[in-house]
Amino acid sequence: xxxxxxxxxxxxxxxxxxxxxxxxxxxxxxxxxxxxxxxxxxxxxxxxxxxxxxxxxxxxxxxxxxxxxxxxxxxxxxxxxxxxxxxxxxxxxxxxxxxxxxxxxxxxxxxxxxxxxxxxxxxxxxxxxxxxxxxxxxxxxxxxxxxxxxxxxxxxxxxxxxxxxxxxxxxxxxxxxxxxxxxxxxxxxxxxxxxxxxxxxxxxxxxxxxxxxxxxxxxxxxxxxxxxxxxxxxxxxxxxxxxxxxxxxxxxxxxxxxxxxxxxxxxxxxxxxxxxxxxxxxxxxxxxxxxxxxxxxxxxxxxxxxxxxxxxxxxxxxxxxxxxxxxxxxxxxxxxxxxxxxxxxxxxxxxxxxxxxxxxxxxxxxxxxxxxxxxxxxxxxxxxxxxxxxxxxxxxxxxxxxxxxxxxxxxxxxxxxxxxxxxxxxxxxxxxxxxxxxxxxxxxxxxxxxxxxxxxxxxxxxxxxxxxxxxxxxxxxxxxxxxxxxxxxxxxxxxxxxxxxxxxxxxxxxxxxxxxxxxxxxxxxxxxxxxxxxxxxxxxxxxxxxxxxxxxxxxxxxxxxxxxxxxxxxxxxxxxxxxxxxxxxxxxxxxxxxxxxxxxxxxxxxxxxxxxxxxxxxxxxxxxxxxxxxxxxxxxxxxxxxxxxxxxxxxxxxxxxxxxxxxxxxxxxxxxxxxxxxxxxxxxxxxxxxxxxxxxxxxxxxxxxxxxxxxxxxxxxxxxxxxxxxxxxxxxxxxxxxxx
Ligand code: ADP
Ligand code: ZN
Ligand code: ZN
Numbered sequence: 039x040x041x042x043x044x045x046x047x048x049x050x051x052x053x054x055x056x057x058x059x060x061x062x063x064x065x066x067x068x069x070x071x072x073x074x075x076x077x078x079x080x081x082x083x084x085x086x087x088x089x090x091x092x093x094x095x096x097x098x099x100x101x102x103x104x105x106x107x108x109x110x111x112x113x114x115x116x117x118x119x120x121x122x123x124x125x126x127x128x129x130x131x132x133x134x135x136x137x138x139x140x141x142x143x144x145x146x147x148x149x150x151x152x153x154x155x156x157x158x159x160x161x162x163x164x165x166x167x168x169x170x171x172x173x174x175x176x177x178x179x180x181x182x183x184x185x186x187x188x189x190x191x192x193x194x195x196x197x198x199x200x201x202x203x204x205x206x207x208x209x210x211x212x213x214x215x216x217x218x219x220x221x222x223x224x225x226x227x228x229x230x231x232x233x234x235x236x237x238x239x240x241x242x243x244x245x246x247x248x249x250x251x252x253x254x255x256x257x258x259x260x261x262x263x264x265x266x267x268x269x270x271x272x273x274x275x276x277x278x279x280x281x282x283x284x285x286x287x288x289x290x291x292x293x294x295x296x297x298x299x300x301x302x303x304x305x306x307x308x309x310x311x312x313x314x315x316x317x318x319x320x321x322x323x324x325x326x327x328x329x330x331x332x333x334x335x336x337x338x339x340x341x342x343x344x345x346x347x348x349x350x351x352x353x354x355x356x357x358x359x360x361x362x363x364x365x366x367x368x369x370x371x372x373x374x375x376x377x378x379x380x381x382x383x384x385x386x387x388x389x390x391x392x393x394x395x396x397x398x399x400x401x402x403x404x405x406x407x408x409x410x411x412x413x414x415x416x417x418x419x420x421x422x423x424x425x426x427x428x429x430x431x432x433x434x435x436x437x438x439x440x441x442x443x444x445x446x447x448x449x450x451x452x453x454x455x456x457x458x459x460x461x462x463x464x465x466x467x468x469x470x471x472x473x474x475x476x477x478x479x480x481x482x483x484x485x486x487x488x489x490x491x492x493x494x495x496x497x498x499x500x501x502x503x504x505x506x507x508x509x510x511x512x513x514x515x516x517x518x519x520x521x522x523x524x525x526x527x528x529x530x531x532x533x534x535x536x537x538x539x540x541x542x543x544x545x546x547x548x549x550x551x552x553x554x555x556x557x558x559x560x561x562x563x564x565x566x567x568x569x570x571x572x573x574x575x576x577x578x579x580x581x582x583x584x585x586x587x588x589x590x591x592x593x594x595x596x597x598x599x600x601x602x603x604x605x606x607x608x609x610x611x612x613x614x615x616x617x618x619x620x621x622x623x624x625x626x627x628x629x630x631x632x633x634x635x636x637x638x639x640x641x642x643x644x645x646x647x648x649x650x651x652x653x654x655x656x657x658x659x660x661x662x663x664x665x666x667x668x669x670x671x672x673x674x675x676x677x678x679x680x681x682x683x684x685x686x687x688x689x690x691x692x693x694x695x696x697x698x699x700x701x702x703x704x705x706x707x708x709x710x711x712x713x714x715x716x717x718x719x720x721x722x723x724x725x726x727x728x729x730x731x732x733x734x735x736x737x738x739x740x741x742x743x744x745x746x747x748x749x750x751x752x753x754x755x756x757x758x759x760x761x762x763x764x765x766x767x768x769x770x771x772x773x774x775x776x777x778x
Contacts, residue, residue, distance in 0.1 A: 042067065043094045044104055046085035047134040048078060049146070053754060055133060056085065057094045059103040068104075071112025071119050075105045075148075084148060086113070086137045088123070109151055113141065114353050117390040122351070124390075125383060130750050130770045131376045139376045140351035142329045149329065152337075157220055159209050160193030165217035179208045187218055234313045239279050246272050246279075249418040253280040256394045257287060257358060262385050264365075264410045265398040267420025268429060269630025270594065273398045276420075277361050278311050280396065285314060285341050289358025289393075292335075293344045294380055296367035297321075298591045300346055302569065314341030319349040347372060347380040350387065357391045360384050364591075365397035365406055366623055371775040379773060381406075400630060400661075401623040404672065407665050408679040430601070430632045430639030432657040436648045444544050445536045445604055450642055451548065453600060458552055458580045462637065463597040465583045466541060467590060467628045468604045471558040472496035472509065473540045474533030477519055481528035490515055490730040497533050498560070513729035536604060541584050553578050557585035590627045599639050601632040606645045606653065614777050615677050618652045622664050625656065678773070681741045684750060685774040687723070689733040690766040696734035697722070699762045703736060706756040707749065714745040724778050731767075735777070 042060040044067075050056075058076050060067055068074050073084050082105065094101065112119065122140055126133035138146060145151070165184060168174070174181050183204045187194065196206070212218040242250060249265055253276075256263075267273045281291040295304060300320050308316055317331035317340035331352075334340035338355030345352065347370055362370070362381050370380040381397060388395035397406055397415070410417040423429065440447040454464050474497045477486040488495050488510040495508040497519065509516045522529055533540065538558045546554055555575050562568040572593055575583060583589060583598065609621035625643065633639025645653065656664040673680040686703060688696035700720030707717065716739045723733035740746040754770065757763060 040092050041098075043091050043101070044068070044074060044085075044087055045089040045091060046074065046076065046104075047088050047137045048076070048083050048085040049134045049138040050078075050083075051132055051135065053130070053132045053758065055088055057096050057101055058085075059101050060090065061103040064104065064107050068107035069109060069112050071114055071116075072107065072109035073113065073145075073148075074107050077102055077105065084108070084146060085134070088133070108148065111151070113145065113151060115355075117357070117387070118351065118353050121383065121387050121390055124386065125376075125378055128747075129376065129378055129772045130754055131378075136376055139348070139372075139378075142332050143325045144329045145332075152333065157222055158193030158195055159187060159199060159218055159220050160191070161187045162216055162219050165212070168217055177211070179204075180212050183208050183212060184217060193221065235282060235311060236309075236313050237311055239282065239311070240272075240275050242275065242279065243272070243422070245420045245422065246276050249276045249420065250279045250283075252416065252418060253359070253394055253396055254283045257284060257289075258393070260389045260392050261394045262388065262409070262415040263394060263396045263418055264402055264406050264415045265396055265418045265420070266402050266407075266410075267398070267400060267418075268423060269400045269627070270423040271400070271420035273363070273400075273420060274307065276418075277363070277396070277398065278308070280359060280361070281312070281342060284358035285312065287358060289356045290335070290338065290340070290354045291342050291359045291361065292349065292352060292354060292357070293342065293361045293363065294349055294370070294384060295344060295346065295363045296591065297346050297369040298588065299364055299367075300344065301593070303572075303593070305344060308342060308344060312342060315339055316342045316344060317352075319343065319345030319352060321346065350380040350383050354391075357393050359393060360388050360391075360395040362395070362397045363399075365399045366401055366403040367591075368620070368775060373776070374769075377769070377771050377774075379775070382773070401626045402665075404619055404665055404669055405679040408669060430629050430641050432629070432641045432643065434648045434653070434657060435642055435644045437644050437646045445541065446544065446548075447644060450602055450644065453640070453642060454545075454582075454602070455549070457600040458549065458582075460599075461580045462599040463575070463578070463581045463583060463595060465585075465589065465595065465598045465601045465628065465631055466545065466604065467585065467601065467624075468536055468538055468541055469586055469609060469624070470496070470535075470537045471539070471560055471586055472498045472511075472537035473506075473543075474535045474537055476534040477508065478532055478534045479523035479526060479528055480530040480532050482523060482526040484523050484525035486519065488513065488515055490727070492725050492727045496537060498537075499539055512725065538584055538586060541604065545582050545584065549582060552580060552582055554582040554584065557583065557589040559586070559588065562588065587624070590624060590631065593631075595631050598632050599637050600642070601628050601639065602642045602644070603628055604644055606643045607647055615672070615675070616775070619665075619668055622652070622656050622661065622668075626661055676739060676741055681739055682743050682746055683774055684738040684746060685771040685777060686736040686738070686768065687733065687771065688720075688736075688766045688768040689728075689731045691731055693732045695762070695766055696720075696732055699760070699766045699768065700734050700736040702760050702762055703753070703757055706760070707753055709756075710749060710752050712745055712749040714742065715740045715749050737777070 044058045044060050046056045046058060048056050067090060068087050070087050070089060072087050074087060075082055076085055122136050126136040186202060209218060253263060265273055265276060284291045305318055315334055317334045319331050335343045336353040336355060343352050362384050365381050372378050384395050409415045435447050435449055437447060457464050476494055477497050486495055486508055491510055491512045493510060493512050495510040498507050498509050506519050507516050508519050523531060538556055542554060542556045555571055557571055575595060609617060629641040632641060652664060652668060655667050688699045690696050697720045704717060718737040720734050720736045723735050726732060738746060
């Protein structure tokens with residue numbers, strides 16, 4: 039009898055698959071895509087079967103048999119399985135870790151694929167017929183529960199009942215009376231989502247109609263779309279109506295949103311429109327809830343799946359449409375471990391599934407704009423704000439000509455005062471939390487430095503008792519600020535620069551009677567804090583809003599008519615070649631908060647570089663013109679999207695080790711024939727030391743993907759074989775989003 043071998047993906051950092059003997063007693067053999075338990079050293083691990091073969095390249099005597107097969111069917115549909123294998127190759131990441139990232143933790147720990155069934159409460163026959171106008175009126179909770187359950191003949195699961203305020207004691211009381219019963223129902227293997235609408239869709243305006251029709255026409259085949267529409271132009275309404283058409287075909291829609299965008303309000307908007315089950319996947323859910331949502335998507339019970347980055351790996355019984363909202367958002371790129379980009383994987387997945395994918399943004403990434411320009415994506419434009427609101431006016435304030443009051447120019451303060459006087463709200467944006475980024479000795483020029491990073495810790499003031507502390511945002515180290523200058527002993531230590539806390543203080547002093555809301559990571563740590571803040575802002579009259587990105591993204595503030603960005607230059611001249619793009623996106627996002635139908639908004643930008651070409655283009659002609667110019671610059675430098683990058687990172691506690699290691703890689707690469715690929719470095723990372731480790735970079739660049747991929751495929755095994763590879767932490771970042 040021929041021997042068969044299982045090829046497995048195991049959760050291991052090694053870039054390889056592992057062969058095991060398929061024992062004869064494992065009959066039928068495990069399905070490809072199913073889990074098996076195997077011995078691994080002295081451990082026992084769960085692996086995913088990638089293939090079964092009669093060949094192995096490993097010496098038979100070294101192979102061990104698999105212990106146990108867990109599944110009778112593949113965990114993932116074939117298209118998703120293939121996506122993961124493709125991604126492991128594309129991102130040069132160990133396939134075992136790719137599957138590990140993609141699967142819910144409980145499945146990785148051996149939990150059954152399908153749930154054993156669920157407990158449901160339903161009415162008995164007596165409960166159906168029982169008169170509701172008798173004695174039961176004296177038990178209002180029981181009356182309410184019975185009324186609800188009578189409307190749901192199939193019964194309801196406890197979490198849904200709890201959501202309506204119906205708790206277990208009430209149900210037990212009704213059970214005692216013989217009016218309700220609890221039953222265990224095994225869910226069917228394939229379920230059909232409910233399709234009906236809960237509320238009527240809006241009447242689309244022309245541009246929306248064109249967009250929705252285009253997407254609907256392409257349902258059932260692969261087609262990427264870029265929906266480019268300013269904030270408030272009605273992109274979400276386009277999503278909703280495209281989803282409605284998808285559900286009507288009996289298919290499911292997968293919606294990816296940025297981390298900061300997945301708020302209860304977002305989900306509420308979907309729930310208000312559709313009757314179908316909506317599975318929500320984000321990091322705030324516990325593992326049990328995640329698995330249940332995953333199962334609901336896989337079985338087809340959930341018609342809509344909304345989630346952050348990792349939701350791209352959710353299996354769908356009947357995939358119909360993928361939507362990526364705010365497709366330019368940085369949170370779609372994973373920054374450690376398996377460094378995938380969820381937007382890029384969404385396009386690839388749509389191709390494998392044979393369905394359309396809709397990327398939406400008010401400020402599309404240059405990558406997506408280039409793809410639209412090249413005809414790979416179909417461009418759908420929404421140029422008008424939907425509810426009739428006008429796009430805000432932009433105005434640059436040249437700081438070189440201004441007398442400054444602690445970060446605020448005179449014209450800015452005057453405009454703020456005038457806006458408040460009109461009973462309107464003002465949003466002040468500064469992309470730095472804390473009080474000040476620098477603590478400086480006024481005598482000798484000494485500055486506080488983090489002990490573990492090449493960075494300055496931010497000065498924070500604790501809300502209670504006004505205590506101060508220095509907090510490094512890169513490694514988390516905290517310490518009280520020194521009383522005396524460690525260098526000269528002077529006591530004249532001063533904060534320099536602006537953070538949200540300092541802006542709050544300045545504005546409170548300037549406008550003592552006006553309510554002020556600060557929105558940043560520190561002010562929103564408490565659960566529901568952000569939600570409460572939004573609510574209070576909505577309810578307030580004239581008010582000042584001070585905040586970071588948190589304030590700029592997602593939520594709309596109808597009473598804000600003036601938005602001010604205190605420091606545009608800091609972002610514009612960052613070390614990264616993407617800095618201007620990100621700054622432009624941020625400026626427009628902040629601008630998107632301002633203005634409404636009857637009151638157009640004004641956006642004031644403080645800068646010392648008013649003649650900066652990209653900034654002027656953005657302010658004068660808007661994002662498309664800015665993007666065109668920025669794209670031309672990228673083309674000249676052969677940077678993405680014109681060229682392609684791979685960043686090799688290395689870090690170690692010993693200072694010279696990372697650079698030496700990357701030099702060894704360069705030497706290894708020289709033995710491979712790849713004249714098209716350019717190498718930059720090795721160089722120390724922009725922040726050479728972080729959290730006590732020294733870091734270095736080696737950047738590979740090529741105008742085509744092909745040679746770059748080929749080089750990597752040949753190079754990585756050589757790198758893994760380097761003796762030094764075990765003494766440094768190193769990683770490969772394909773299509774890096776951030777070069778720091
Ligand atoms: P975006 O997602 O592009 O920021 P939204 O879809 O949230 O825009 O729309 C902005 C506002 O305009 C919302 O209040 C929405 O209800 C409204 N709106 C969108 N489309 C229409 C329409 N066709 N008719 C009337 N109001 C609309
Ligand atoms: Zn000093
Ligand atoms: Zn630090």
